[in-house]
Amino acid sequence: MLRTHVLNSGYGKLRVLFNVEFSAEPGRIAVVVGPNGAGKTTLLNSITGLATIHSGKVFYGGIDITGLPPHRVARLGISYVPQMGNVFADLTVEENLRVAGYLLPESKLRDRVELVYSMFPVLKEFRHRRAGTLSGGERRMLAIGMALVKEPTTMLLDEVTTDLAPIYVKKVLEKVIELRDSLKLTVVLVEQHALRALQIADKAYLLVSGTVRYEGDPQELLRHPEFSKLYLGIS
Ligand SMILES: Nc1ncnc2c1ncn2[C@@H]1O[C@H](COP(=O)(O)OP(=O)(O)O)[C@@H](O)[C@H]1O
Ligand SMILES: [Mg+2]
Numbered sequence: 001m002l003r004t005h006v007l008n009s010g011y012g013k014l015r016v017l018f019n020v021e022f023s024a025e026p027g028r029i030a031v032v033v034g035p036n037g038a039g040k041t042t043l044l045n046s047i048t049g050l051a052t053i054h055s056g057k058v059f060y061g062g063i064d065i066t067g068l069p070p071h072r073v074a075r076l077g078i079s080y081v082p083q084m085g086n087v088f089a090d091l092t093v094e095e096n097l098r099v100a101g102y103l104l105p106e107s108k109l110r111d112r113v114e115l116v117y118s119m120f121p122v123l124k125e126f127r128h129r130r131a132g133t134l135s136g137g138e139r140r141m142l143a144i145g146m147a148l149v150k151e152p153t154t155m156l157l158d159e160v161t162t163d164l165a166p167i168y169v170k171k172v173l174e175k176v177i178e179l180r181d182s183l184k185l186t187v188v189l190v191e192q193h194a195l196r197a198l199q200i201a202d203k204a205y206l207l208v209s210g211t212v213r214y215e216g217d218p219q220e221l222l223r224h225p226e227f228s229k230l231y232l233g234i235s
Helices: 040-047 070-075 093-100 106-119 121-125 136-149 166-181 194-199 218-222 225-232
Strands: 002-011 014-024 029-033 052-060 078-081 154-158 186-190 203-208 211-216
Touching (some): 014 029, 014 040, 014 186, 029 166, 029 194, 040 052, 040 186, 093 106, 093 136, 106 121, 106 136, 136 154, 136 166, 194 218, 194 225, 203 218, 203 225, 211 218
Parallel strands (some): 029 186, 029 203, 078 154, 154 186
16 A cells, blocks of 8 residues: 655645645555645655655555655656656657666566557557657557556556547546556556546545545545535536
8 A cells, every 4th residue: 555644745845745644555546636736746756756755654565665766666666657748759669668667677678568568559559650759648658658667566647638638538547447457556646637537536535735635435526515616616
């Protein structure tokens, strides 16, 4: 289980998160929604060693990982797909996947790349194309593929559907379900497309101004007054 305990964090002296209690169960999808600037990305950055932890703890599988540097968090099996889906535009699809898995032995790397291709046939089809020529949706899939190459047990996905055409939003969310059901991964999904993301969630969080306003059943969240106000304009 991935868990934060009374987490206060931010960037340098800036405080962004306040007493955040968050947990993601193994093999389940936890969705974090909330308005822009709520601290969703900062939560993921705090887990992966990219933010400043002021106080509190982060645990992964019972291990205290508070403040570990990014490469050590990654080695424990936590893979991060950042908000901008960092792919190398000048490298081919396959080169991107190989760069992502550079720490793996060659035979292992080949297996992982094949696994990504079986999950995302479009990436296999475009394996020799430069990533910069892919559509937005294909690039998001490549970014997820790059995280998947690293043999994670947990995937942190930041806004992987934002700005995508509806057809791609649906496709990407289907892949997220596959990460859970076929690969048995733990998924933390941070999303602006709250309604669609909540449909695939096992547990939901509403984060507002750096504080957890709701934790629990995703369908219940739809009826939460603060959620309605934020997302449906009902007050
Ligand atoms: N690298 C950074 N350095 C300083 N402040 C940051 C940085 N990243 C985000 N912030 C600030 O932290 C707050 C929360 O941002 P963020 O976690 O990105 O929110 P969200 O992902 O929910 O939109 C915002 O006020 C933002 O300006
Ligand atoms: Mg963000």
